[in-house]
């Protein structure tokens with residue numbers, strides 16, 4: 001199977017498995033796991049933040065960020081197709097007691113003036129705007145790199161209004177590799193950031209939240225409350241360290257493979273392939289008379305896996321376990337099935 005459902009499906013590399021075996025461990029709830037400490041220090045340095053916290057997943061990282069920034073009854077601004085809104089089971093409402101307010105973006109990019117207009121004035125009737133959440137790359141928009149200028153404008157507005165900004169940077173490494181803009185420059189435009197090590201970087205488990213030291217201290221407590229205080233976590237932090245330090249540059253290969261796949265299938269009549277910016281390819285299949293599900297069933301028979309991304313849209317994600325040769329095989333199979 002050529003598995004392009006997500007970049008989360010990758011298996012840990014040999015170096016990661018070795019790191020799991022050899023990393024020094026301790027009890028991380030006592031902050032005594034040397035490998036976790038090494039990972040958190042490295043991540044904080046790479047993101048240009050005072051401190052960082054190792055968490056089990058991107059979802060947990062985003063939840064902890066919202067819980068730490070907000071009070072129950074707050075409103076949180078985010079793009080209409082943000083992962084936090086669409087794919088996290090309404091957990092910010094369930095756990096943090098906040099209400100999301102969405103702003104429709106253009107391919108995932110919000111108009112800063114619309115963000116400004118959505119900030120609540122001081123009025124007894126309204127919820128207080130507690131947080132603005134950004135996402136880069138934007139997943140549902142198809143791995144779109146949100147321009148740094150857009151982030152700068154939104155952050156300037158947030159500062160004026162004294163509202164914190166959190167960045168869901170599950171794939172911030174992809175944004176940085178694609179744009180050539182350093183990770184730190186993106187992280188500078190936000191108070192806190194969550195980055196995933198288990199997506200394109202291939203770690204089996206783990207994300208990082210980074211931000212000011214006092215914020216991370218509070219976040220550590222929220223992680224414990226949520227049951228995310230792990231003990232000998234070096235077993236997973238070791239592979240995560242390999243992901244962070246050895247796997248970032250190779251994301252350009254995933255991006256090149258994504259472009260290669262898109263080019264290979266874009267001339268098939270009935271398929272509409274969106275522009276590729278990083279490692280995702282969104283394809284609209286209704287022109288073939290297919291729904292996403294019926295198309296994916298046929299693809300599976302051809303040995304190719306992707307996921308539905310709307311009733312008539314599918315998403316492919318290139319990843320470490322899909323080679324350029326696999327891409328060529330996938331293109332050949334799709335072209336021979338659907339072209340003419």
Ligand code: TLP
Nearest residue numbers: 006008057058059060083087139168170
């Ligand atoms: N995204 C997954 C699915 O949940 C859709 C995927 O396959 O792309 N933020 C963003 C922008 C994400 O794309 C994801 C995962 C998360 C957060 C959550 O990360 P995990 O899966 O580690 O909880």
